[in-house]
Amino acid sequence: MEAFVAEIVAKYNYWIYVVLMMIGFYAMIGKRNLVKKLLGMNIFQTAIILFFVSTGVKKGGSIPIVDKYQALAGGIDAANFDNPLPHVLMLTAIVVGVSVTGVALSVLIRIHKEYGTLEENEILEKLSK
């Protein structure tokens, strides 16, 4: 049991992201309202962004912006700076998330024009008539 608690404490960042991800994932597949599904999608993506950024953390590290002249003189210790790669990846993933949200919102507007509602079961009812 103690080993388990120690494991959780050492990796609590993963527990946080998994809980967030589960909230988002449940909203995406379990909710009936299309806007709630979209919100779930955003939570899901945010959880993944948190996950990646948390992997870039290094104990004793600061933001990866170095002093130019010190670096050119070769005096940089990599242990003092966080890992820049996850940040780069997540900048890209954030943009992708924004884009998908934008397209999804426009599709929702079309759906609302078409059926007058955003509840999935009401739409399906109208379709089956």
Add this chain to the structure above:
Amino acid sequence: MRDINEHTPGEDLIIKAAVRLLVPFAQLFGLYVVVHGHYSPGGGFQGGVILGAAFIMLALAFDMKTSQQYMTIGVNAAFNNLGAAIFVGVGVLCALFGGLFLDYSALDKLIPLGPVEWRSFGIFLVEVGVGFTVMSIMVLLYWNLSSAGSMKEGL
């Protein structure tokens, strides 16, 4: 059609005046974030979003027409194509000047600045391209989503 002069919540003198005052500073700050991305947190995407937010603020405080006086739909289309074209174009230019795609140091043959300095400058060019595209697309998304596609009347 809603009368533009009609007093509605949100179209308030204080808000209008504040936005009028705020927009130039927001734009300046956006430019700063784009340009200063080499030395501080920032870059094309972040700065582009701030620049776009300035136009969205105009559209929110006044109406969509006012924001379209400052950036017409045609200019917006030109900007988003231009931004993407700058990025891809820089890459193609590198390839045409004998380097690999997006190898900015190859542009040294165009203007001799030194290969390493060209990498720095190439990143800057590319960030400007990203900034243009992101700014115009953010505004475009707002116009379209708030007016259900008509881009005339909306929030």
Add this chain to the structure above:
Amino acid sequence: MKSLALFATLVTGALLLFGTKDFPAWGDPQSPASTYLSPVYIEQAVAQTHVPNIVTAVLGDYRGYDTMFETVVIYCAGIAVLSVLSRNRKDEE
């Protein structure tokens, strides 16, 4: 339907948490992610690109190909929104 969704969610979450069993502890400076690529980026980026902000250097140059497609993604989003919401010429008349 809801219980199925809940079940799928719980299974996914449990699997993801189970997978972290083999991971290094959070913030461990000796983890592979912090020792393989990132020191090279941090130590070499300024000499190779003259950009002190390493995130910008990696974003714009080392992984510039990704960033190009990131720009294309957001460009596509704009065009997709325009095309989805605009109407046919005939319908407008």
Add this chain to the structure above:
Amino acid sequence: MSPTNLHLFVLIVPLLSALVVNLFGRSWRQLIAPLVLGSLSFSLLGAIVVMGRVLNHGTISYTVGNWQPPFGIELVVDPLSAMMMVLVSVVALLASFSSLKSVEQELPGREAFFFTLYLILVAGLHGLIVTADAFNLYVLLEITSITTYGLVAMGRGRAALSSFNYIIMGTIGACFYLLGVGYIYILTGTLNMADIARILPTLNAPVATTTAIAFVLVGLWIKMAFFPLHTWLPNAYSQAPTGAGTLVAPLMTKVTVYLMVRVILTMYTPALVFTHDWVTKGVIWTAAFAILYGSCMALGQKDLRRMLTYIIIAEVGYMVGGVFLANANGLTGAVLHIVNDALMTLCLFLAVAAIIFRQGSVSLVSLQGIFHRMPITMAAFTLGALAMIGVPPTCGFFSKWYLILGGIDGNHWEFVIALVASSLINVVLFFRIIELAYFGSLADGEHHEHASAERHEAPWWMLKPLVITAVLLFVVGLSTGPLVNNIISLIVPAGF
């Protein structure tokens, strides 16, 4: 432009012309057709040249920005990806002729937007094929998805709802893939596929590795609509504008299958993926169910386009099952089927597009007597149907033959039975339509008989690509030998 950059220009030229189409095509619509056709022809020529170079000089490894992998992004063109590039450009070019016509009819005033998305989709597919970087693959996967969401949602009626379901499912798939890549990144510290393959077997982290593999594969399965994760596909593909369907239906699922092959072979190495017997068995059983489910659901449809989308689901089952047979014949069959199925689906969807162009609907009722009205279209459709059934010497026969051999080699009789059963169901399926199309008017009475006398063939812009595709079905079928010996046998790993 030095020849080393050529394979990048295969994808950059459509991308750049997409920008031009968007900027100028809104005002000058006559510019769109030459730009689209020109850039796609350039792509095709470039892809053929690249393929020639790869076959003569071996795999091309290309580092974008001249950063050595794993620091920069690496692009690899091996014989398989060169073949896929040619396939994508052929399908995109042929489909674009037909799309130009049908978009003019269905989406007047929106051609510029449509073809911007169309060209970026083609560029994204080329990018997916050549990339050797796990994260770059995610970005490109999202490019192809976002363009497809837009293209699908441009349709009428239910298209928006189908597109939304596709967005939700597609995002789940992409996010699962990204999670898998994140796990891999934590374990190995790298994103380059070859580097991952080098480091992963040396790690002592079985649980995390398995989780990562599972999430990446499930993510790709959602994107390729593998049963039971297929629910988004039939609606999305059958309600998309016809011009979008002709491009998206033949390519999207097949390129994703290619990505799965690529991920299994070069990122994870087969030794890691096929370790557990019960996993491969489970996947093959699921694939067998997918094949039977797709075929049976196709039987119940009243609309030709919707029927074809269910056949796509069955075909995905063929390919996934073939890969997971984990033997040389199965893998060869699966890869060969990617090529063949793309062409067969293209042929059928082009025929559907031609029929929709002329009479607006492809419900089975409206197909009565169509043979007399559109003989060339229906002749090509029949050829496509024969290939889909697997009649020699069309290409469909050869890949099915390899798949069946693979099933027998691996002692997976359930897969073999599903394959044969689905071929039989396809016979029923297509001969019902052909019968309806040929004799339907006789049974229906005077009203239709009168209409059937008039010949009302589709325009040449839609007929030419259709006929070329139908001929290609035979050409590819007859050149199966060289294709397998020179290209596909090279990628089969040694242990198979």
